[in-house]
Amino acid sequence: MPSTTENLFGLIGRRAIPILKDINDAARLINNTFYWAFLSPFKGKAIRFRASMSEMVKAGYSSVPIVATISLFVGIILALQSAYQLKRVGALIYVANLVGVSITRELGPILTAIIVSGRSGSAFAAEIGSMKAAEEVDALISMGINPVRFLVVPKLIALMVMLPALTVFSDLIGIFGGFLLSITALEIHPYNYFQQTIRALLIKDILTGLMKAWAFGVVITIVGAYQGFKVEGGAEEVGMRTTASVVASIFLVIVFDLFFTTLFYYFT
Amino acid sequence: MEKAIEVIGLVTHYGDREILKNISLSIPSGKTTVILGGSGCGKSTLLKHLIGLLKPTRGKILINGKDITVMKDEELDEVRKRMGVLFQGAALLNSMTVSENVALPIREHTRLKESTIQIMVRMKLDLVGLSGFDNFYPSQLSGGMKKRAGLARAMALDPELIFFDEPSAGLDPVTAAGLDELILKLRDVFKMTIVVVTHELPSVFMIADYVIMLDMGDVIFSGTLDELRASDNPRIRMFLERRPEKETYSPEDYFRIIAGD
Numbered sequence: 001m002p003s004t005t006e007n008l009f010g011l012i013g014r015r016a017i018p019i020l021k022d023i024n025d026a027a028r029l030i031n032n033t034f035y036w037a038f039l040s041p042f043k044g045k046a047i048r049f050r051a052s053m054s055e056m057v058k059a060g061y062s063s064v065p066i067v068a069t070i071s072l073f074v075g076i077i078l079a080l081q082s083a084y085q086l087k088r089v090g091a092l093i094y095v096a097n098l099v100g101v102s103i104t105r106e107l108g109p110i111l112t113a114i115i116v117s118g119r120s121g122s123a124f125a126a127e128i129g130s131m132k133a134a135e136e137v138d139a140l141i142s143m144g145i146n147p148v149r150f151l152v153v154p155k156l157i158a159l160m161v162m163l164p165a166l167t168v169f170s171d172l173i174g175i176f177g178g179f180l181l182s183i184t185a186l187e188i189h190p191y192n193y194f195q196q197t198i199r200a201l202l203i204k205d206i207l208t209g210l211m212k213a214w215a216f217g218v219v220i221t222i223v224g225a226y227q228g229f230k231v232e233g234g235a236e237e238v239g240m241r242t243t244a245s246v247v248a249s250i251f252l253v254i255v256f257d258l259f260f261t262t263l264f265y266y267f268t
Numbered sequence: 269m270e271k272a273i274e275v276i277g278l279v280t281h282y283g284d285r286e287i288l289k290n291i292s293l294s295i296p297s298g299k300t301t302v303i304l305g306g307s308g309c310g311k312s313t314l315l316k317h318l319i320g321l322l323k324p325t326r327g328k329i330l331i332n333g334k335d336i337t338v339m340k341d342e343e344l345d346e347v348r349k350r351m352g353v354l355f356q357g358a359a360l361l362n363s364m365t366v367s368e369n370v371a372l373p374i375r376e377h378t379r380l381k382e383s384t385i386q387i388m389v390r391m392k393l394d395l396v397g398l399s400g401f402d403n404f405y406p407s408q409l410s411g412g413m414k415k416r417a418g419l420a421r422a423m424a425l426d427p428e429l430i431f432f433d434e435p436s437a438g439l440d441p442v443t444a445a446g447l448d449e450l451i452l453k454l455r456d457v458f459k460m461t462i463v464v465v466t467h468e469l470p471s472v473f474m475i476a477d478y479v480i481m482l483d484m485g486d487v488i489f490s491g492t493l494d495e496l497r498a499s500d501n502p503r504i505r506m507f508l509e510r511r512p513e514k515e516t517y518s519p520e521d522y523f524r525i526i527a528g529d
């Protein structure tokens with residue numbers, strides 16, 4: 001039955017072609033972003049330094065309170081949960097190891113990335129999307145200004161710097177949360193807890209965490225920018241794309257986390 | 269007649285829909301050319317191709333003799349530095365003040381000192397009658413002021429070629445006339461090549477040296493204002509005399525359309 005086969009292929013084609021186009025668009029955006037961020041500065045087209053600084057303030061500095069609060073609470077929760085098990089085997093001091101390692105290797109980077117996805121990823125999509133809807137992106141192109149260099153690169157630089165920085169901060173506060181709980185509720189001696197943490201933490205743990213944070217920064221920027229540039233219609237679509245960017249960047253952050261964690265497990 | 273822009277056999281699509289159907293036209297340099305036509309006939313689409321924002325399905329667009337449809341981005345940016353565009357909605361960057369908007373192309377494309385840039389910006393703002401609004405944000409301006417600020421930005425690098433998409437749409441008659449006067453001044457004082465897309469007739473008769481008329485994706489007229497007035501093409505007469513399109517349905521057809529089959 002030729003018509004059924006035709007329909008089947010037609011259906012596959014209609015589903016697959018837009019997806020292929022999306023992949024192509026995303027690949028072009030990634031390519032352009034990296035070109036304008038890392039290659040063109042050597043060809044005399046400098047990065048917009050002041051814009052990068054102001055993006056850093058927006059994405060980094062303003063996230064400090066929320067990152068601090070959440071990390072502190074998660075540190076406390078983690079100490080409580082591990083004490084619940086360790087108490088039984090009389091190994092309460094190992095709370096320090098558990099808190100230190102799981103925060104630096106995993107929870108610090110991922111919590112920070114999720115907070116930044118919600119705050120900055122959505123802001124990127126909304127900003128670029130509304131500029132696209134108001135022909136501002138077309139105006140930039142018509143002035144001979146590349147919109148990726150003008151809009152995306154400063155955001156990329158900001159997140160590549162600020163996400164690791166916020167992660168270090170989150171690590172410190174998280175460990176401090178565990179410390180606070182342990183020296184009060186668990187009655188561990190502060191000095192012992194401190195010593196135990198130092199002994200448990202390897203430079204490797206902290207560095208792999210920071211590498212992940214760096215990659216998450218790239219992912220969040222690209223997803224936000226991609227969704228923003230996709231906007232064609234008006235304000236309603238900007239809202240839709242903003243939501244989509246948060247969902248997609250949290251999802252991709254976790255996928256990348258899985259990938260990196262597996263990689264580090266086998267190769268470090 | 270020296271040609272600033274020449275379009276040869278341009279065909280464009282949005283998806284599967286053909287918008288411009290194999291059009292050819294040329295735009296004289298140092299003059300004001302008005303592109304006329306009803307709503308939805310493809311004027312903005314043509315303009316977006318002329319500034320290289322969209323790539324055509326087929327055809328050539330020569331600007332000063334060079335085909336922009338086959339240019340690489342870097343070459344195209346060089347061409348764009350020598351042209352200015354005023355978009356339908358002005359398209360000022362909302363996150364920047366008026367003076368930062370006007371300074372933007374200067375900052376991006378030259379290495380002038382900050383004090384020089386400030387002077388240039390003030391000159392442009394003065395030219396469009398916006399002195400004293402340097403530190404206003406676009407959201408604090410009226411529609412007409414935004415258009416004028418957009419014009420100041422389009423002129424920032426003293427382009428040879430300037431495009432206007434519906435400069436007077438949505439403005440009161442006085443402000444619109446002011447903008448028309450400014451366009452005349454640009455041609456006479458700065459010898460720019462000006463391309464204006466519009467469907468405001470009073471404006472056309474005031475500013476045009478040369479008129480191109482589009483209808484449903486085709487060029488149906490190109491020539492001077494006098495030739496336009498003398499034309500006996502029924503579509504053109506309809507447009508000039510502001511007559512509505514005739515009711516073309518029979519009652520049975522109309523019933524079929526609203527019944528939906």
Ligand SMILES: Nc1ncnc2c1ncn2[C@@H]1O[C@H](COP(=O)(O)OP(=O)(O)OP(=O)(O)O)[C@@H](O)[C@H]1O
Pocket residue numbers: 282283287305306307308309310311312313314467
């Ligand atoms: N982004 C787009 N995607 C799909 N179709 C489009 C798009 N932009 C315009 N069109 C279609 O192309 C045709 C021409 O549109 P265009 O904006 O060029 O008209 P116009 O002559 O500028 O009209 P107006 O005078 O109302 O501004 C319209 O029928 C419109 O539906």
Ligand SMILES: [Mg+2]
Pocket residue numbers: 311312313356433
């Ligand atoms: Mg239009």
